Amino acid sequence: MIKTDILIIGAGPTGLFAVFEAGLLKLKCHLIDALPQPGGQCSELYPKKPIYDIPAYPEILAGDLTDKLMEQCKQFEPGFTLGERADTIEKQDDGTFIVTTNKGTKHHAPVVAIAGGLGSFEPRKPLIDNLSDYEDKGVEYMIKEPEIYRGKKVVIAGGGDSALDWSIFLSDVAEEVTLIHRRNEFRGHLDSVEKVQELKSAGKINLITPAEVIGIEGDGKVEAVTIKQDAKTYKKECDHFVPLFGLSPKLGPIADWGLEIEKNSIKVNNALDYQTNIPGIYAIGDVNTYPGKLKLILCGFHEATLMCQSAYQIINPGKRYVLKYTTVAGVDGFDGTRKEAPKAVVKAIE
Numbered sequence: 001m002i003k004t005d006i007l008i009i010g011a012g013p014t015g016l017f018a019v020f021e022a023g024l025l026k027l028k029c030h031l032i033d034a035l036p037q038p039g040g041q042c043s044e045l046y047p048k049k050p051i052y053d054i055p056a057y058p059e060i061l062a063g064d065l066t067d068k069l070m071e072q073c074k075q076f077e078p079g080f081t082l083g084e085r086a087d088t089i090e091k092q093d094d095g096t097f098i099v100t101t102n103k104g105t106k107h108h109a110p111v112v113a114i115a116g117g118l119g120s121f122e123p124r125k126p127l128i129d130n131l132s133d134y135e136d137k138g139v140e141y142m143i144k145e146p147e148i149y150r151g152k153k154v155v156i157a158g159g160g161d162s163a164l165d166w167s168i169f170l171s172d173v174a175e176e177v178t179l180i181h182r183r184n185e186f187r188g189h190l191d192s193v194e195k196v197q198e199l200k201s202a203g204k205i206n207l208i209t210p211a212e213v214i215g216i217e218g219d220g221k222v223e224a225v226t227i228k229q230d231a232k233t234y235k236k237e238c239d240h241f242v243p244l245f246g247l248s249p250k251l252g253p254i255a256d257w258g259l260e261i262e263k264n265s266i267k268v269n270n271a272l273d274y275q276t277n278i279p280g281i282y283a284i285g286d287v288n289t290y291p292g293k294l295k296l297i298l299c300g301f302h303e304a305t306l307m308c309q310s311a312y313q314i315i316n317p318g319k320r321y322v323l324k325y326t327t328v329a330g331v332d333g334f335d336g337t338r339k340e341a342p343k344a345v346v347k348a349i350e
């Protein structure tokens, strides 16, 4: 059982900034995200696009913003459960919560902050009859640990950046990489397409287009896929089949947690602290709704800050917190680091 002060569901920009604000109040956070990496929409949907409305950054790439947020919250040593979806929540007699993921990981906290954005990103799956029989037995929809492919035969399907980038990366790790796409054209960065072309010419990637995987075979785990190319079908031996057809966000199981939902978003008390209709459960960032709501990163940052102040009262009942500027109080990391503005030098003037 993972224990923390604030359990944050969603490691997008809102969830990551909440870790920093909670840290200033000496509260520990643990984040759950269905994606294998933090950053939410910024890292999954548009890492290479510039954002122009982050205060004090005239321009910053979405991927760089994620890196900066990770750097800013690192000193507060957040825990991460990545690649798992928060599925169920149980309120305990003492008012605390246990949240369990689809992989059975349990988390216990007095406060839950849902920073789930548009919802958990679920993979788009190819239409193959027995696909689900091989999930986690050689079929993966996202690559969490590239090392599991070392020395293996991997078939990747897809025509976007993920399929291209992972084919390039795994060409140095796997024994054999085959990239299959149903068109001859790829929808990815030009340099990635060119790199795949180069690796194909060097014999490091098998490129099969236009083609698709229509079947999987194997005794308890993937041993081969069936490929359809033009009017022919044939088998290809492999250890892994990785369809990378993109991800679509779904509010998913959170919609059944007894929270007030309006237009696929969670209603919150925006006049106070972004708490939901269930005391102790907050909703911040893109996932919530209230009159005048704007789905912008900077609004998520503000909501995360107020949520932490309110959570402090639940976790430390009766204790008063006096807001201090970081420029005055400095920042004491849980990792033993301390950041502070240089002190004024007191020196007598003769």
Ligand SMILES: Cc1cc2nc3c(=O)[nH]c(=O)nc-3n(C[C@H](O)[C@H](O)[C@H](O)COP(=O)(O)OP(=O)(O)OC[C@H]3O[C@@H](n4cnc5c(N)ncnc54)[C@H](O)[C@@H]3O)c2cc1C
Pocket: 009, 010, 011, 012, 013, 014, 015, 032, 033, 034, 035, 039, 040, 041, 042, 045, 046, 050, 051, 052, 053, 084, 085, 086, 087, 115, 116, 117, 118, 119, 120, 121, 251, 252, 253, 254, 284, 285, 286, 287, 295, 296, 297, 298, 300
């Ligand atoms: C193309 C594009 C351009 C944009 N440009 C801008 C811009 O210029 N300026 C701006 O301010 N905003 C912009 N946005 C919007 C901005 O990205 C969002 O406002 C922001 O990402 C919201 O952050 P968040 O942390 O609330 O949610 P998200 O970034 O959506 O992160 C939520 C995370 O929660 C996870 N999650 C959800 N449910 C679960 C669950 N049950 N279990 C586990 N994990 C779960 C998801 O996997 C996801 O990683 C843009 C969006 C897009 C798509």
